[in-house]
Amino acid sequence: MYDIIIIGGGPIGLACGLAAQKAGLSSLIFEKGTLVNSLYNYPSTMTFFSTSEKLEIGNVPFVTTHVKPNRADALEYYRRVALSNQLPLNLFEEVTDIQKAEDVFTVTTCKSAYKAKYVIVATGFYDISVNLDIPGENLPKVKHYYLDPHYYTLQKVIVVGSSNSAIDVALETYRKGAEVTLVIRGSEVSNRVKYWVRPDIINRIKEGSIKAYFNSELKAIRETEADIQTPDGKITIANDFVMAMTGYKPNFDFLQQIGIQLSEDERFIPTYNKDTMETNVDGLYLAGVVCGGMDTHLWFIENSRIHADIILDDIVRKNTLS
Template sequence: MLDVFIIGAGPIGLACGIAAIKAELSYKIVDKGCLVNSLYHYPTNMTFFSTAEKLEIGEVPFVCNKPKPGRDEALEYYRRVALHYKLDLHLFEQVQQIDTENDVYTIRTDKNIYQAKNIIIATGFYDRPVLLNIKGEELPKLAHYYDDPHYYSFSKVIVIGSQNSAIDAALECWRKGAEVTMVIRQPEIGQRVKYWVKPDIENRIKEGSIKAYFSSSLVEIREKEADIQTPEGLITIPNDFVLAMTGYKPDLRFLEQTGIQLSADEKLLPFYNPETMETNRKGIYLAGVICGGMDTHSWFIENSRIHAQLIAESIKLNA
């Protein structure tokens, strides 16, 4: 019988494991993917908005070459943290069902069955892209995840979106020789774009190196062209690839199946006590970005690290 079963081996799930160790609680961490799976699927050349010290967990220093670390440095850092604390990790194992009886939770995965007094859900949101729901979205030329710009060299690429992932993809592909067209629903570049990147994309658009259609949307994709609805009307442009950087959403269905209440508005905020992170289900806690429901920009590593300590203190107090 475990004191706590942790779902999600991202930075916050690891922080919860460390907090369990320090509170002398028995635990396991399970993730359907690799260690810090979401970070692994970030673009190869991505740079974090946060500085290194704000990404630290478990009082392990995050030493990197620049003030703002990149993806590879973060992967190495969290791997070293997991080794340092000898975290009990069960990777590539997916939770399928959670049952409860007499205040004991039975967790069934595709590999094992566990029992625990408490559960922490720290699953993030990067696994489920927001779909366009347009004709041609199923074509292999469209991707909801962007990795490396070299693949798109000398191709005609449409990038959809106005936030950091879209801006990074547009600039990197253009610098590798792609002909880049941006399709942006809003009338301007997103306000959350990294401050050192925003002038770069604005200048590239102003000089015409990157074409941008604002207040516009992609309406259909075909093998060699695509249709864009603009304020001036429908246009068709030649196209080889589409990078739909439209964002991602959490698996809220899993929360509902677990019995966690969600708000009735469009944000679908899960219910939890902000002082303990415990949900309406006794002994089930939330940690990290999953706490924001569909508002995926309200919680980050740097402002949700504290969740691990709050949860450990609550479990210890109720033991």
């Protein structure tokens, strides 16, 4: 019997574990993959938008020689935080269900079942890709995740999207020798692209190093080619790989399965009290980017770190009253 079970071993899940530890409450953190699994699956070349102090959790300094830390810096930092504080972690153990009876939660995983007074869901949004829903999307050459640009040397690569991930992929693969074509629904590169990267991609498009089709959509993918609907009509181009950087979403089916209500519009915002982070299920809390539903740009590590303290303050208050 634990005081708190935390689902998600990312930065915010770890922050919740640190806050529980500070409050003197027993906890257990479940992560379906490795420690900070989402960060581990980020591109090897990824650099954070935030500076290191904005990524710190539990008042543990994040020291790096880079102004903006990269993936390797973050993995090192969060691993050291978890190990030095001896956080109770069950890695590679996916939670499959949560049921509540008589004010006690039973958390079922792929390996066993556990009981707790409170549950915090900090599962992020990086595990499920937003699909294109077009013919050929299931071909092996279509990727929704990207690790390293070298793999695409001398290949004809279509990149779908105009956000940070898409632009990073386009620039990095181009610089490793790929022939890159960008397919963008809007009329320009997104204004959310990192301010030091946006001029780079705009200039590469202007000089013709990267071909970009604006106000366009990828319509079909085949083994050696793909169809793009442009303002001037449909075109077919030769293609080896498609990098569909179309975004990711929380596991809404799981949230509904455990009783959390979602908004009825296309945003699927979970129901929770912003003052306590408690959902419509008493004792069940949300933390981190999962709170934003499909608005995945609203919450980041830097502005959702406070969720841990908000939640633990409410749990401590409830325990005091009981």
